[in-house]
Amino acid sequence: MSSEILWYANRATGAVCLVLFTVVVLLGIAVRLRTRLPGLPRFGTVALHRSLSLSATVFLAVHIAMAVIDGYVDITVLDAVVPFVSAYEPLWLGLGTVALDLMLAVLVTSLLRERIGHRTWRALHRLAYASWPVALIHGIGIGTDTGTDWMTWLTVACVAAVVAAFGIRLAHSARAARRTPAALLRTAEGARS
16 A cells, blocks of 8 residues: 555544544433434434444544554554654654543443443543543644644534533533532422422
């Protein structure tokens, strides 16, 4: 395979990863809020979240493989898994490695969810909230399409969607926190009257 094909494949899979992982984050928030997507039962939202997570992981593996295989720049497998050791763009590539490592922790703990318990899984699953922006910054810093109009608009759209969903998530959490035990007790007593 020519270096040019590998370069285009790396760019394309990077952009696809941005979109897929953005949708995965949005679906994760929807699952947490117990949101049903139109035409899907609630378990369908969970299944879609899991399926797209695996699809995004496959694209990420291809993205990393293309970067390692392409001989134009020297990126090794070690550079892909150990942050900030690369001779090529150590900061930007290192951030991608940090995002990968966080995502792998989410993936592994999800596969071991039954063995590690729900509380531990849930705590570690929150690493996805850290992985997404770190990966985004990696793409902005090292991506060769960063200055193009299409990539700028794609990035802005992904950021806007995640910020809006996260805002909704925080609003739901704040609303739930305001429902103190005393307020819940009054509501229960009012229902009995």
